[in-house]
Amino acid sequence: MFTDLIPDSAPPVAKADAKVRFLRLLETALANSTFAKLLLSKYVGEEAQLDRLTVREVVLRGERQLSFLWRYQTRDITKNFPLAEALARLSELLGAQFHSAHLQTQSEEVQLVFSRKGRPSLRLGKAPPAVLPVATEAGHDKEKLRYLELSRPFWLDLGVTHLVRGEAQLVPAMSRKWKQINKFIEIFSAALKSSGLSDSPDVHVADFGSGKGYLTFAMHDWLRAQGKRAEVTGVELRDDMVKLCGAAAAKHQMTGLRFDQGDVRSYTPLRLDVMIALHACDIATDYAIHFGLRAGAKVIMCSPCCHKQVRPQMQTPTLLRPLLQHGIHLGQEAEMVTDGLRALLLEAEGYDTQVFEFVALEHTSKNKMILAVKRAQPLSAARRQELLEQIAEIKRFYGIREQELQTLLAA
Numbered sequence: 001m002f003t004d005l006i007p008d009s010a011p012p013v014a015k016a017d018a019k020v021r022f023l024r025l026l027e028t029a030l031a032n033s034t035f036a037k038l039l040l041s042k043y044v045g046e047e048a049q050l051d052r053l054t055v056r057e058v059v060l061r062g063e064r065q066l067s068f069l070w071r072y073q074t075r076d077i078t079k080n081f082p083l084a085e086a087l088a089r090l091s092e093l094l095g096a097q098f099h100s101a102h103l104q105t106q107s108e109e110v111q112l113v114f115s116r117k118g119r120p121s122l123r124l125g126k127a128p129p130a131v132l133p134v135a136t137e138a139g140h141d142k143e144k145l146r147y148l149e150l151s152r153p154f155w156l157d158l159g160v161t162h163l164v165r166g167e168a169q170l171v172p173a174m175s176r177k178w179k180q181i182n183k184f185i186e187i188f189s190a191a192l193k194s195s196g197l198s199d200s201p202d203v204h205v206a207d208f209g210s211g212k213g214y215l216t217f218a219m220h221d222w223l224r225a226q227g228k229r230a231e232v233t234g235v236e237l238r239d240d241m242v243k244l245c246g247a248a249a250a251k252h253q254m255t256g257l258r259f260d261q262g263d264v265r266s267y268t269p270l271r272l273d274v275m276i277a278l279h280a281c282d283i284a285t286d287y288a289i290h291f292g293l294r295a296g297a298k299v300i301m302c303s304p305c306c307h308k309q310v311r312p313q314m315q316t317p318t319l320l321r322p323l324l325q326h327g328i329h330l331g332q333e334a335e336m337v338t339d340g341l342r343a344l345l346l347e348a349e350g351y352d353t354q355v356f357e358f359v360a361l362e363h364t365s366k367n368k369m370i371l372a373v374k375r376a377q378p379l380s381a382a383r384r385q386e387l388l389e390q391i392a393e394i395k396r397f398y399g400i401r402e403q404e405l406q407t408l409l410a411a
Contacts, residue, residue: 018120019094022112023087026103030057030064030083034105040090040098042114049073053098055090056147059227067149075169078149095120147185147222150178154217157248181218187358187371188219188274188301194352195298195373197273202229207276208264208288210234213245215276220257234259235267264288269295278303286404289342289370293349293409300346300372303358307331307338315399339370341391341403346372348387349409350379 029035038055054069058080066086070077081089094101099114111123151168155161160178161168170178192198203223207216216234223230236242236259245259260267264277264287275292277285278301285304292300311334316324324330339355346353351372358369391406 018112018122019091021122022094022101022103022110022120023091025110026090027087029103029105034107036104036106038090038104039102040093040100041102042099043097044099045097047072053093055086058225060225062227069149075164076150077167078151147182147189148218149221152221154221154248154252154254157251158212158214158217158245160214177214181214183358184215185218185222187369189222191299191301191371191373192274196376197298198226200228200273202231203273204269204271205230205232205274205276206267206269206272207232207234207278208267208291209277209280209284210236210245210259211238211241213241213248213259215278216245216259217248217254217257219276220254224256229256231256231271232258233269235262235264237261237263264291267291272297274299274301276301279305282306282308283404286342286408289346289372289405290408292372293346296374298374300351300370302342302370304335304339304342304368304370307335309402309404310334310338310341310398310400313398313400313402317397335368337394337398337400338403339368341394342370342405343372344387344391344394345405345409346370348379348384348391350375 026035026038035057040053040055041051043050043052049072051071051073054071056067056069058065058067060080063082065080065082067078067080068086068089070079094112095114095118101112103110103112108124112120113123114120150161150170153168156163156168160171160174162171163169189198192203197203205219205223207219210216213234216232220230220232223232234242234245234257236245239261242259242261249257249259264280264284272292272295275288275295275297277288277292280288280302282305285302289300289302311331314330314334314337316330320333324333343353343355351374353370353372355368355370394400395403
């Protein structure tokens, strides 16, 4: 169980107060680099709008710190503390202002609960398995980990935050966007770990169709917080967006972050580890995937938008005609077939591939992601041939003559 993390030299924990045991477990998890996150809830203090406190580890200027995110009903406040000071503050908060604490490590979890009379008790157990890339929904007493800090000044330039009495707060209209950005970084983080890039001292990323740069800035900031020498480039067709983002990056002296005007069909970086293309319309997604494959990217992340090429080619199989006589069903079928073929083609090129909903429909209708991570071992010739035969059979079944990614790979 969780107690096996405690060094042999530590005092016996069975006789220790539950709060003391909990703090000792937290210290051990930090010392062993197995700490994942900490949530304090059931607030009983004097601040009426304070809901909970989320704690995560960050690396700032080479120093490990704990980032405290106080979640209010209408705003967030983030502050960072050195480990010793952070542990002291948590000791003061537990039992006095928060009556529940949930600690999760990479493999196990423990919950500290205070009764109405203030008596602490521990609940130990295995943490839910980490599934790449979809995280479990937060329950009533659990909060999703926020990977980014609202206090970062560039969010003001991008319109994500505004100043309220001199303090950066989330613009209410940007709350859904903020959740999307953090969810993306959660997936991005897991993909880097799966690909082995988390062990690399530097990571090169290209974000095609970067737009206003929300994700581009977020990736750069998060990578730098992990101590990486990040080189992140946003590539965008619209010159006004390139100038806006470039000015913000220059203003805050964000080394390794740049924005270029260009197209995925012609842009050529010197090195590429991660290729991002969100909401690329129709076959632009195919060009982006093909670019990532040619560049040897270890991680490819796409969120397709529009599926115009395959739909007019599709011949409805006789058995499915009663179902696909409705336009909405035919459109959904075309999306499934298009992205399914893309996933199979990526797998045939040596990638572990998943297609999933990365944010809830309530936040955006463009919520599908294709995530591909390069496998360490090459694909066998037999498996590759099997995949190509599956692709050919699907195309025959629907009467599809051409799919752009396959055409690009053949060329």
